[in-house]
Amino acid sequence: NAGVTQTPKFQVLKTGQSMTLQCAQDMNHEYMSWYRQDPGMGLRLIHYSVGAGITDQGEVPNGYNVSRSTTEDFPLRLLSAAPSQTSVYFCASSYRDFYEQYFGPGTRLTVT
Amino acid sequence: AQTVTQSQPEMSVQEAETVTLSCTYDTSESNYYLFWYKQPPSRQMILVIRQEAYKQQNATENRFSVNFQKAAKSFSLKISDSQLGDTAMYFCAFMGLSGYALNFGKGTSLLVTP
Numbered sequence: 001n002a003g004v005t006q007t008p009k010f011q012v013l014k015t016g017q018s019m020t021l022q023c024a025q026d027m028n029h030e031y032m033s034w035y036r037q038d039p040g041m042g043l044r045l046i047h048y049s050v051g052a053g054i055t056d057q058g059e060v061p062n063g064y065n066v067s068r069s070t071t072e073d074f075p076l077r078l079l080s081a082a083p084s085q086t087s088v089y090f091c092a093s094s095y096r097d098f099y100e101q102y103f104g105p106g107t108r109l110t111v112t
Numbered sequence: 113a114q115t116v117t118q119s120q121p122e123m124s125v126q127e128a129e130t131v132t133l134s135c136t137y138d139t140s141e142s143n144y145y146l147f148w149y150k151q152p153p154s155r156q157m158i159l160v161i162r163q164e165a166y167k168q169q170n171a172t173e174n175r176f177s178v179n180f181q182k183a184a185k186s187f188s189l190k191i192s193d194s195q196l197g198d199t200a201m202y203f204c205a206f207m208g209l210s211g212y213a214l215n216f217g218k219g220t221s222l223l224v225t226p
Contacts, residue, residue, distance in 0.1 A: 040218055042116075042216035042217055042219055050212060088155065092157075097212055098207065100162060105154075106156075
């Protein structure tokens with residue numbers, strides 16, 4: 001199993017550009033989540049999904065969009081990048097509620 | 113909303129010694145899960161240990177153990193026989209009734225020195 005994979009590992013965007021961060025898992029997990037990590041802030045939940053076709057907002061959803069058309073994939077879309085979105089982004093998945101979350105390797109995004 | 117507090121931003125310990133990282137949390141829920149995650153310089157988030165609140169017994173995983181005090185809402189991590197590879201950021205995290213969202217503390221940066 002590859003576990004949770006994320007692409008790209010690094011990305012630089014200009015303000016106003018859009019992009020999609022990719023996340024995929026091959027463990028047949030129902031739950032998938034996106035977190036962002038900022039210095040001194042720990043990780044904060046952006047969006048999550050409890051199954052294909054079902055998504056909801058987390059703590060910091062503004063400026064981000066998600067969809068879940070398959071169990072395996074959970075892409076995160078930045079609609080119009082802003083410098084405040086400079087962060088490290090982690091995708092995570094878990095078998096179901098209350099189970100351990102497995103994290104991807106992260107994407108470091110810089111918005112100039 | 114639940115809050116997780118890690119009051120030690122940085123700690124240092126010598127190889128082979130024991131170190132304890134502190135974590136407190138605030139919740140009105142009676143059942144929940146607590147986690148410690150390790151983030152080495154590689155950036156990968158690695159689960160260290162997990163505790164279910166309804167279990168009285170403290171969780172242990174090899175050199176890692178917790179001191180879970182439910183009434184005090186405290187969940188400290190003890191690392192015994194510290195190794196250089198334990199150098200990392202350690203995050204305490206809370207999962208409540210939602211069953212999906214982790215609330216993280218701000219982390220403790222641990223340095224293990226020779």
